[in-house]
Amino acid sequence: MATGRTDPERRDRIIDAALDLIVDEGVAGVSHRKVAARAGVPLGSMTYHFSGMDELLHEAFTRFSGTIVAVFEERLGAATTPDEAREAVADLVHHLSGGNQRELILTHELYTLAARRPAYRELTRTWMGRSRRALEWHFDPATARQLDALIEGLSIHRALETEPHERALTVEAIARITAPRP
Amino acid sequence: MATGRTDPERRDRIIDAALDLIVDEGVAGVSHRKVAARAGVPLGSMTYHFSGMDELLHEAFTRFSGTIVAVFEERLGAATTPDEAREAVADLVHHLSGGNQRELILTHELYTLAARRPAYRELTRTWMGRSRRALEWHFDPATARQLDALIEGLSIHRALETEPHERALTVEAIARITAPRP
């Protein structure tokens, strides 16, 4: 409380609460009242810190995509050979489609917004761009683009299946896409 | 009006109106009132024909996924060689990610529901199963599974990009995934 009354963490806590709420109930279920209750702040704080739901949602998804892409970059940055990079990619696919519903749900909620609203599409575009650049540390641009799409598809399908596919299938698909050109 | 009063098309028109509304405003923006207005039926018809929003949504997405998978099967059924099948797959990717926002939006809305609710996940599971079976008319099961995921990822990324990738990239990715094993 250096400045006395102001609480700089308040905004952040509201955003965190919003993300948690989206996971539990979806963007559709988010309201100022519910977020405020979960964040432990009064309802009036919502309109004080954010111009409306949209600003809150946009900031929430900005934070989320930043977090995800950071993991992506960290894992790929640690790889030093193409083979290590392939392993890292397989890890990422299985991490994203693993038990943690949280990231899966938030990703789909964001994509749904992006499908209709340019402001959110910009967010996914940035996200995809950074992922692709990270893949280009190890692969040529065309391969990176194809591999990025493959990661997306494998993660989604794996998460939605009742019997998630084995790691071997993921590894093989990655190997095929990243195989050196003849 | 053979039976006099009953109107068997009414249910269908409500479902169509619901899908249109989802495209325009998202699942979050769907309400009994809006659907009724768009379908040109009285509000009371909503609760009469459907036990609640959930039943309506489920039927709407059942119809939607059925439509999509039918196109998929038709195009793949027309192919007679693996190369023709590869062409068909490329067509499907570019059709799904082309100008028509409609299918993109509905797909994401469905995936978002599926990420949280088992009843909708069952829908996507069936959809994926039928797609995969269609791919298996031309490719071995493991390849079909990988290819199905690739299609998903390519379609999504292509639709979300500001500068959609060229067909050549799609074709190359498909060729890599479906290349005969050494």
Added chain:
DNA sequence: GCCTGGAGCGTACGTCCGTACACTCTCCGT
């Protein structure tokens, strides 16, 4: 020619929503 069952509809109720805005309270300049 009436009676009745049930398909289909209009309306009203209680709930929850976003937002505006008057208000309190603390800190700083004087």
Added chain:
DNA sequence: ACGGAGAGTGTACGGACGTACGCTCCAGGC
């Protein structure tokens, strides 16, 4: 010591929502 500015809050309003339920009105049995 005190006054004002502005950060932060509580509340109340208007509107949209889902749903329950009493109503209308036709088709077929007698």
